[in-house]
Amino acid sequence: xxxxxxxxxxxxxxxxxxxxxxxxxxxVAGKPILSHIIDALQEAGFNDFVFIIGYLGDKIKEYVExxxxxxxxxxxxxxxxxxxxxxxxxxxEFIENEDELVIALGDTIFDMDMxxxxxxxxxxxxxxxxxxxxxxxVVELGADGFxxxxxxxxxxxVSNLALVGxxxxxxxxxxxxxxxxNLDNNIRTKNEFQLTDALMRMIDRGIKMxxxxxxxxxxxxxxxxxxxxxxxxxxxxxxxxxxxxxxxxILIQPVFIDKGCVIKxxxxxxxxxxxxxANIENSIIGxxxxxxxxxxxxxxxxxxxxxxxxxxxxxxQSLNIGDSTEINFE
Numbered sequence: 206x207x208x209x210x211x212x213x214x215x216x217x218x219x220x221x222x223x224x225x226x227x228x229x230x231x232x233v234a235g236k237p238i239l240s241h242i243i244d245a246l247q248e249a250g251f252n253d254f255v256f257i258i259g260y261l262g263d264k265i266k267e268y269v270e271x272x273x274x275x276x277x278x279x280x281x282x283x284x285x286x287x288x289x290x291x292x293x294x295x296x297x298e299f300i301e302n303e304d305e306l307v308i309a310l311g312d313t314i315f316d317m318d319m320x321x322x323x324x325x326x327x328x329x330x331x332x333x334x335x336x337x338x339x340x341x342x343v344v345e346l347g348a349d350g351f352x353x354x355x356x357x358x359x360x361x362x363v364s365n366l367a368l369v370g371x372x373x374x375x376x377x378x379x380x381x382x383x384x385x386x387n388l389d390n391n392i393r394t395k396n397e398f399q400l401t402d403a404l405m406r407m408i409d410r411g412i413k414m415x416x417x418x419x420x421x422x423x424x425x426x427x428x429x430x431x432x433x434x435x436x437x438x439x440x441x442x443x444x445x446x447x448x449x450x451x452x453x454x455i456l457i458q459p460v461f462i463d464k465g466c467v468i469k470x471x472x473x474x475x476x477x478x479x480x481x482x483a484n485i486e487n488s489i490i491g492x493x494x495x496x497x498x499x500x501x502x503x504x505x506x507x508x509x510x511x512x513x514x515x516x517x518x519x520x521x522q523s524l525n526i527g528d529s530t531e532i533n534f535e
Contacts, residue, residue, distance in 0.1 A: 213259030
């Protein structure tokens with residue numbers, strides 16, 4: 206069975222970071238988003254992957270080939286981004302003979318039992334109840350417990366069951382036929398060929414689809430969501446915390462500091478991830494992600510996302526303050 210991971214998006218909501226690297230390679234809790242997805246699928250037994258690349262796709266290819274040498278990887282280029290269904294269609298020569306298929310969106314980290322999902326008979330889609338379904342694809346269940354209706358980002362939601370970006374498809378040929386039909390007839394939603402529309406066509410043709418309730422999922426498409434995901438993952442008991450001592454530095458757990466970092470005269474944490482070979486001096490950093498090889502000096506950072514090889518130098522004051530003086534550096 207193959208896993209298909211679309212990672213062709215430009216990640217506009219994470220600018221300026223995505224000007225220079227794909228969204229899927231932005232680090233969270235010690236490794237890129239894409240690595241979290243690959244590792245979870247490998248644990249479930251997957252070894253064959255199809256990556257749909259586009260924007261800065263050469264960086265995706267280079268990263269996977271260098272850091273995930275133990276998987277079989279195929280890279281397919283989506284030259285024109287016209288939606289997830291169109292992205293899946295570009296892989297047809299590599300998946301059309303598959304008995305089953307898993308599609309996992311490349312900007313979402315899943316907290317679920319993938320092996321349990323794979324044991325479910327027939328096609329099954331990952332879902333979770335949400336407060337505001339208008340931002341997601343939404344499903345409605347029929348009296349028989351199977352999905353009866355599916356709508357992409359409805360203005361008036363049919364339910365609060367959101368699709369979270371993980372799909373197990375049993376009827377691969379039927380999926381490709383449904384996508385081809387929508388492409389041929391220019392059936393779009395919000396000006397894109399949506400996977401939900403293709404899946405809904407399959408349901409209309411009598412194919413049964415179940416839901417699989419996902420415990421948690423983390424949509425890492427925005428800075429705040431990325432930092433929240435980083436904090437949640439770091440706080441898990443099983444996550445390896447950094448206990449290394451650094452010169453005149455206090456670590457407030459949970460903290461993850463990768464190899465080769467130089468940290469002096471600082472307070473780091475809580476909920477901070479620091480990438481490889483970063484250099485931090487005379488700084489206080491909390492609730493943040495610091496990219497590899499970043500250089501930070503004399504900084505007070507909170508809720509911050511610092512990119513790879515970025516340099517930040519703050520202001521260090523030496524003051525001689527007289528009686529009854531008020532100074533505000535706000």
